[in-house]
């Protein structure tokens with residue numbers, strides 16, 4: 001494992017961002033080299049870290065504490081993985097930071113290596129000071145594929161006698177404080193019919209047709225929710241959404257298909273229960289199948305949850321919100337459309353959590369992703385105030 005040992009003097013945020021972007025940590029690939037770079041950087045400054053390994057050590061989460069370890073502190077949380085670049089028209093090397101105008105380009109610049117770089121610069125500053133309140137760094141893997149990686153670190157934190165007091169998840173919010181995001185269930189409906197020559201189609205059971213009726217049930221649920229009263233006006237789409245993202249079925253036009261899968265998701269606001277909505281879809285599926293089974297005993301429509309994470313709904317008057325408002329000198333609160341690890345911190349660890357980080361998700365997941373240098377400065381200033389608050 002190549003451990004980078006070059007000393008950073010001074011450790012500027014941009015130099016750190018440059019190093020972080022150069023690790024091509026797409027979720028399907030290892031992040032271990034990036035983690036070892038971070039660990040080496042911290043070791044040079046006398047800061048120990050703990051790793052939570054996955055995939056036989058190809059991937060890891062890192063947890064480190066700056067300052068005293070016998071009391072709860074402020075946790076800075078970020079993911080190290082990035083989304084793929086395939087199929088995107090990049091005009092620059094995605095895994096090399098390019099400075100152009102007042103922007104730094106590169107995959108992960110906004111989502112969310114900019115925040116990681118600011119956190120490491122803070123570690124460099126904090127290592128030379130005496131902290132009375134600790135600052136924790138929690139860097140995860142496999143966030144982009146459904147907040148999967150962080151769960152082993154959460155299991156580890158749950159066993160600790162002393163847990164962090166607050167979490168700040170540094171996803172890009174243009175440094176605004178986000179108190180919430182929607183929860184999500186991703187699921188697959190597997191529809192089973194009976195194959196036949198298409199010339200005899202009415203005598204068999206077409207799995208794609210069955211799937212289409214299930215899709216109609218998904219849309220009925222969405223319509224009912226849209227017309228219902230449960231709303232959260234802080235979101236761009238102020239209600240729970242359902243969506244079918246992929247259908248896979250059939251082998252040839254002259255064969256009545258016997259299998260079709262429908263991948264769909266539910267993104268729920270805090271006042272809706274995603275499991276209950278999934279339950280209603282399961283009831284609808286059972287009704288669709290019951291009718292068919294009288295003639296076709298093989299008829300089936302099974303729903304499997306593929307992944308889920310809870311929403312985040314931190315009260316606007318929570319202590320973490322006041323604490324953060326002081327750090328960013330802004331009282332303005334928002335909620336974000338995308339999911340984060342914050343929902344898991346709040347649910348599994350009862351850890352008051354806000355989302356606040358540099359850059360905008362408008363630039364995330366796209367070709368020529370960038371972060372405005374002014375956003376990096378704003379995050380560095382927030383980190384400086386955090387350090388002051390922890391001395």
Ligand SMILES: [Zn+2]
Pocket residue numbers: 079111112143171
């Ligand atoms: Zn992200």
